Amino acid sequence: MSAVTQMQQACETDSVTVGTLTIDLGAIVANWRLLAERAAGSECAAVVKADAYGLGVAAVAPALLAAGCGTFFVATVAEGVQLRDLLGTDPSIVVFNGPGTERDESETLRAQGLLPVLNSLEQVGTWSAFARRADAPLPCVLHLDTGMNRLGLAATDVQALALDASRLAGVDVRLIMSHLACAEDAANKMNRRQLVSFLQRCAPLPPAPQSLANSAGIFLGPAYTFDMVRPGIALYGANPVPSGANPMAEVVHLQGRIIQVRRVDSPETVGYGAAFSVTAPTRIATVAAGYADGYLRSASGRGAAMIGGVRVPIVGRVSMDLITLDVTAVPESVAIPGAGVSLIGGGISVDDVANAAGTIPYEILTSLGPRYGRVYRPASPT
């Protein structure tokens, strides 16, 4: 698609939606390549759970597959089935939550060639029993808990497996993984503790390729990358090393639209709760997007947007469908009804938006609502 066609599409969708969400598939591919380079010697998979962090798995996953990504991680069996349908039979697809107790689910995993993550002795038992009934070794991933205490086999569970090899009968372990709790904080002692624990817990088990690092884990250095890395958020442009400059390319641009501009002066207030008091002659621009679109209300009075190269603050409360900006610093000819404002991207990083809302970029991306018109910039063929 040409840039002009994309812009036309964007304009057309703007007329019927609250704004335009542009997702740059080329940037996602560039980010995957950068992470693969950082983890040289390790396979770089892609985590595309929750609809590729809200950005649209149907567009994101095929772009990554075309770029050479061979392993994808999702959260649920349903996501795995959808992804298999999208990507065909070639890539490995791993389901983090593993098999449920329903036999149907194991049948589906097998029929679709999905690898469940086995997170408990119960799931090991489920998969082993199913494999013995099927009379075929069935591939899967083993998850060892090293400190998250969320999912994964505990130390005593690993011992039980090491002592009784029959528990793994029919279980073809293709990967042993664990998950880091504090990887974005490189100085945190938890990282090394988990690394040591991972090595210790793998030792008594039959050898298999290993995986520990998420996005931030890749930046902890080569000791953490093992045989496979599992980045998610960094693919989508958020900063995996929050203490430094963001090495990732910008993926998301969210453009909102001004629907009204008004002049106000002291002693007036703006919005619900009269939360913002005007102290001088001010121009307020009202933008048609709100918390119903995933622009979190907790960013009230804290977030900012960009218009005409000027960073303008959100004043007053974010409401369901509207945001109010103080555009006094923007030329009157620029801040007019119909003008676009950058709510994410174009000078406002997704990390900035998350900070303003008191949350993490993961929540900002997965909250992006259905009222935005979506435009996918294609990855250039290589």
Ligand SMILES: *Cc1c(COP(=O)(O)O)cnc(C)c1O
């Ligand atoms: C979501 C998830 C990832 C990806 O994490 P990011 O921080 O988004 O890179 C990796 N591993 C597991 C087990 C996950 O649940």
